[in-house]
Amino acid sequence: MKLTLNQAAKECGRAKSTLSKAIKSGKLSAERGDKGAFLIDPAELYRAFPKSSNDDQTSPMRNTENEQGNRDLEREVEAFRQQIDTANLERERERAQLSETITDLRSRLDRESEERRALTAMITDQRAGHGAKRGGFLGLFGRSG
Structure with a gap:
């Protein structure tokens, strides 16, 4: 069986x-x-690069340690x-939660704005169909000032 370049390099160190x-x-x-x-034929490899007793003792040990x-x-x-x-999943959960919170806060803000407008209109009596505002304290009793 012939060896690839990589196998031959490992074999002869x-x-x-x-x-x-x-x-x-x-x-x-x-x-x-x-x-x-x-x-590469193994016989040819060992002809060009003879095995030494040192190679047999150190190479397997080094390979085992490396492995x-x-x-x-x-x-x-x-x-x-x-x-x-795990961190990415947690981040995605946090993003989803923050997105839900932002959506909820925006809808609350919109509702509060509408309510504020309605209350402001009631306080200043600017609702549709109520005509001009009467002035002063006497205006409350239907008298003009």
Whole structure:
């Protein structure tokens, strides 16, 4: 089974760019796959980049630590996403409540304005059909001043 450039880089503990340069320079032979990706025979990989006993001891340990760290980070990111979703839902509820309050206050203000106009008209006796206002104290008793 042939390895992709990424798999080969992990296998030998080198960067993909290092392997790519080795392929271009002819130090490492590889063939192109159907999608144009490099396919490297493992025997060819270890010929160009021999495994050392150091690689066997440190690489798996480092990968395991990185994978565990990645899982921890993924859990943390998921927890933050849940907090953000909860905060967004709360914000939407608050917006809806504020919108309802504004609508209610506007309708109350309109009703109060109409009531004030009606009361002002009654106080000044400006209602339709009541004619001119009589002046002074004597005007209350039907006498002109």
